[in-house]
Amino acid sequence: MSYLLKTFSTTRPEAEARLPKARLVEVFSSVQGEGLLVGYRQVFVRTYGCNLRCTYCDSPETLKESPMPTVCRIEWPVGTGRFETLPNPVEVEQLTQVLQRFLKMPHHSVAITGGEPLLQARFLKAWLPAVRSLRLKTFLETNGLLPEHLRQIVALLDYVSMDIKAPSATGLEPEKTWPMHRQFLEVARSTNVYTKMVITPRTTDDELDRAIDLIESVDASIPFILQPVTPFGQEPVGVSPARLLELQSRAAARLSEVRVIPQTHKLVSLL
Structure with a gap:
């Protein structure tokens, strides 16, 4: 048994059965490499499970096709890239104790990522008050397609990074994707929300226009990040600079804040 596991207290069996638990992939410390919080040090909590199969997914270990x-x-010591293990599923109290150990080093916030974290909204609803009690900001990275799950925890979030999923990358029917995104953004706007769209060689002008329509219909001042795909897996080819500039100009004509930001952590080989 690792030294890390020996530090955890246990919950009485009858209480344990009532408390929500989560299946997690990993917890580690790194620098946020995407979106508006680029450069901030965060504790990343990566959840298992996703309701999509995006062509550009760079976390295949979170998918159900991977072994449960x-x-x-658990990265330990912090920032070393070395890991110990904690049995799944993880209890609220256990994850809080893990987080407390990470805070021996200053962190801006906790990033809940995946997979799709909102599939475990019941666990997050029980756990996020403990994060707040440690005076940490909470940051959710999500595919933006589960508005009712978001509604359960939105009051406990400081930041929401909402992906806008182009049907060309997900295989979803457009008429299902866009209404769910709109509902989600309506809920998320009570936080510091920004939207992000991964641009692949197959992203169409129509998909970009639908994304612009969506944001503009809710609030044209919500930031919109165009993230050029990092070649990986099913997306072996990137997007040309000319295409990125073309799409940014198209979006900036109607929205207040449009930026092109790649996955900067990949550039410096961070987790």
Whole structure:
């Protein structure tokens, strides 16, 4: 048994059965590499499970096609890239204790990522008050397609990074994608929300226009990030600079804040 596991207290069996638990992939410390919080140090909590199969997914270990993880990897010591393990599923109290150990080093916020974290909204609803009690900001990275799940925890979030999923990358029917995104953004606007769209060689002008329509219909001042795909897996080819500039100009004609931001953590080989 690792030293890390020995530090955890246990919950009485009858209470344990009532408390929500989460299946996690890993917890680690790194620098946020995407969106508006680029450069901030965060504790990343990566959840298992996703309701999409995006062509550009760079976390295949979170998908159900991967073996269900029997353990969660916990980086220790902080920032070393070395890991210990914690049995899945993880209890609220256990994850809080893990987080407290990470806070021996200053962090701006906790980033809940995946996979799709909102699939475990019941656990997050129980756990996020503990994060707030540690005076940490909460940051959710999500595919933006589960508005009712978001509604359960939105009051406990400081930041929401909402992906806008182009049907060309997900295979979803457009008439299902866009209404769900709109409902989601309506809920998320009570936080510091920004939207992000991964641009692949197959992203169409129509998909970009639908994304612009969506944001503009809710609030044209909500930031919109165009994230050029990082070649990986099913997306082996990137997007040309000329195409990125063309799409940014198209969006900036109607929205207040449009930026092109790549996955900067990939550029410096951070987790």
